[in-house]
Amino acid sequence: FQFTVMVVGESGLGKSTLVNTLFNTPLYPAKEVLPPSAERASTVAIESIGADIEENGVRLHLNVVDTPGFGDFVNNDDSWRPIVENIESRFDSYLEQENRVNRQKIMDNRVHACLYFIQPTGHSLKQLDIEFMRRLHTKVNLIPVIAKADTLTDEEIADFKARILADIAHNKIHIFQAPTYENEDEEAIAEAEEIASKIPFAVVGSDQVVRTADGRDVRGRSYPWGVIEVDNEEHCDFVKLRQMLIRTYMEELREHTNNVLYENWRTQKLLS
Amino acid sequence: FQFTVMVVGESGLGKSTLVNTLFNTPLYPAKEVLPPSAERASTVAIESIGADIEENGVRLHLNVVDTPGFGDFVNNDDSWRPIVENIESRFDSYLEQENRVNRQKIMDNRVHACLYFIQPTGHSLKQLDIEFMRRLHTKVNLIPVIAKADTLTDEEIADFKARILADIAHNKIHIFQAPTYENEDEEAIAEAEEIASKIPFAVVGSDQVVRTADGRDVRGRSYPWGVIEVDNEEHCDFVKLRQMLIRTYMEELREHTNNVLYENWRTQKLLS
Numbered sequence: 016f017q018f019t020v021m022v023v024g025e026s027g028l029g030k031s032t033l034v035n036t037l038f039n040t041p042l043y044p045a046k047e048v049l050p051p052s053a054e055r056a057s058t059v060a061i062e063s064i065g066a067d068i069e070e071n072g073v074r075l076h077l078n079v080v081d082t083p084g085f086g087d088f089v090n091n092d093d094s095w096r097p098i099v100e101n102i103e104s105r106f107d108s109y110l111e112q113e114n115r116v117n118r119q120k121i122m123d124n125r126v127h128a129c130l131y132f133i134q135p136t137g138h139s140l141k142q143l144d145i146e147f148m149r150r151l152h153t154k155v156n157l158i159p160v161i162a163k164a165d166t167l168t169d170e171e172i173a174d175f176k177a178r179i180l181a182d183i184a185h186n187k188i189h190i191f192q193a194p195t196y197e198n199e200d201e202e203a204i205a206e207a208e209e210i211a212s213k214i215p216f217a218v219v220g221s222d223q224v225v226r227t228a229d230g231r232d233v234r235g236r237s238y239p240w241g242v243i244e245v246d247n248e249e250h251c252d253f254v255k256l257r258q259m260l261i262r263t264y265m266e267e268l269r270e271h272t273n274n275v276l277y278e279n280w281r282t283q284k285l286l287s
Numbered sequence: 288f289q290f291t292v293m294v295v296g297e298s299g300l301g302k303s304t305l306v307n308t309l310f311n312t313p314l315y316p317a318k319e320v321l322p323p324s325a326e327r328a329s330t331v332a333i334e335s336i337g338a339d340i341e342e343n344g345v346r347l348h349l350n351v352v353d354t355p356g357f358g359d360f361v362n363n364d365d366s367w368r369p370i371v372e373n374i375e376s377r378f379d380s381y382l383e384q385e386n387r388v389n390r391q392k393i394m395d396n397r398v399h400a401c402l403y404f405i406q407p408t409g410h411s412l413k414q415l416d417i418e419f420m421r422r423l424h425t426k427v428n429l430i431p432v433i434a435k436a437d438t439l440t441d442e443e444i445a446d447f448k449a450r451i452l453a454d455i456a457h458n459k460i461h462i463f464q465a466p467t468y469e470n471e472d473e474e475a476i477a478e479a480e481e482i483a484s485k486i487p488f489a490v491v492g493s494d495q496v497v498r499t500a501d502g503r504d505v506r507g508r509s510y511p512w513g514v515i516e517v518d519n520e521e522h523c524d525f526v527k528l529r530q531m532l533i534r535t536y537m538e539e540l541r542e543h544t545n546n547v548l549y550e551n552w553r554t555q556k557l558l559s
């Protein structure tokens with residue numbers, strides 16, 4: 016089956032690195048650097064990369080949709096528009112398939128989750144973040160993450176998360192919440208609460224192996240003052256993000272896209 | 288005598304922290320956090336704070352000019368304009384004093400240096416950076432710094448610096464260069480070269496004292512994986528920036544402002 020994740024955020028926030036880390040495959044090769052004289056883009060592009068991966072013993076076709084240029088211009092007034100149009104055109108093509116006589120083999124190319132990368136300022140959401148999320152939260156499962164979280168101390172992360180959630184609540188933005196079910200066992204409820212308590216995830220990405228002071232080889236980043244380990248839950252929330260996106264809630268993300276987001280869009284489209 | 292430094296860069300890049308660290312006084316108290324419902328600014332403001340400090344045994348009056356709002360909006364098309372206007376109005380007021388009959392006591396309120404904070408993306412200068420620097424480099428001594436450099440590994444810093452200098456050269460931007468003199472002794476030339484080789488400075492700021500693993504109390508930032516020390520030249524270029532701005536070249540910065548930048552502006556103004 017198929018799963019599509021979109022990544023949105025300013026250039027340099029670690030999007031390609033995190034995607035490579037999440038899916039443990041070099042989906043994004045090292046960026047070829049354009050010379051200073053190269054023409055700079057002036058609009059947001061939509062680029063999709065696919066790969067066949069295996070997660071918990073299940074083979075799936077993964078699509079990652081990147082949005083290069085978002086937030087990178089002096090004037091970003093319309094940088095959300097190509098993204099919303101892309102998501103809606105995927106709904107359109109699904110609707111068209113649904114309406115066919117023979118609808119045995121429907122390809123689900125809709126976006127099931129959108130990772131939104133927040134710059135680690137330590138202050139609050141930027142105007143661009145709020146503008147973007149307000150326009151997308153009714154069309155896609157929004158999963159905000161604090162990018163490059165190794166630049167914030169534990170105390171700064173706690174304050175910053177609280178402030179982001181307050182900004183999200185004040186602007187009535189709906190982000191994806193880990194669902195809890197009635198008749199689940201203690202353990203499943205505890206896991207859901209544990210994941211939910213970390214939102215927005217403070218993540219660090221790395222597709223390189225480094226050596227820690229005590230000689231272990233880990234995925235991480237090495238500084239003169241120490242080594243940060245991506246898979247160490249004391250250092251960042253990467254493991255929790257991976258649990259939410261891939262291990263525990265991939266099915267819920269697909270269902271919510273299909274039963275709620277797509278249905279609402281379809282109703283509005285047919286009524287108008 | 289008087290020295291005025293302007294700081295420009297997006298919110299959250301550590302400007303107030305660095306100013307407090309450079310002058311070792313809490314010029315900027317901890318920011319009082321506005322609630323999510325508070326009205327957000329929509330234009331760039333110019334705010335000036337003064338303090339009497341002592342450097343190398345010389346008493347001086349320091350002014351720091353902050354530019355809150357720069358680069359923080361969805362559309363930053365004109366965010367450079369209030370800043371250029373402020374710098375020119377200081378030239379205007381100096382010219383007016385120069386033209387007075389009694390010009391014994393001229394107050395020099397001109398901006399002698401502008402610290403420009405570059406976001407540590409690891410890629411290249413953003414369009415906003417280039418737009419701003421191109422408009423300011425003929426009016427003020429531009430000193431670009433890589434903000435929050437503790438987010439970049441040594442290798443990333445080296446690549447990023449090279450790329451920034453290439454972007455600056457390609458756009459014909461003049462940044463302040465540590466001057467070298469003919470008849471200086473070996474030691475002074477070596478120091479000048481050492482400072483020049485670090486430009487743009489990769490800086491880390493901290494107005495808090497933390498304890499290192501071996502028990503020393505230092506100005507720095509403490510993470511689960513280690514402590515970064517602001518005053519340790521292995522960790523960042525803070526010491527070199529302080530040498531350039533305060534110890535070694537404060538006089539040159541004032542002279543270049545007076546003899547070159549102000550004179551060029553005055554000539555153009557009188558000709559037009």
Ligand SMILES: Nc1nc2c(ncn2[C@@H]2O[C@H](COP(=O)(O)OP(=O)(O)O)[C@@H](O)[C@H]2O)c(=O)[nH]1
Pocket residue numbers: 025026027028029030031032033046162163164165166218219220221236408409410437438439443
């Ligand atoms: N400090 C820090 N740097 C990171 C992290 N992830 C990536 N980087 C670095 O940030 C730079 C930009 O990363 P990249 O993945 O190309 O960002 P993108 O432009 O958003 O795709 C590269 O130099 C990466 O090595 C992170 O979690 N923490």
Ligand SMILES: Nc1nc2c(ncn2[C@@H]2O[C@H](COP(=O)(O)OP(=O)(O)O)[C@@H](O)[C@H]2O)c(=O)[nH]1
Pocket residue numbers: 136137138165166167171297298299300301302303304305318434435436437438490491492493508
């Ligand atoms: N990683 C890192 N964080 C910093 C540094 N300097 C300041 N900060 C933190 O970044 C946040 C914003 O700093 P602030 O000085 O208020 O930024 P300003 O908005 O540019 O004035 C605060 O949480 C600071 O503690 C730095 O050099 N490195």
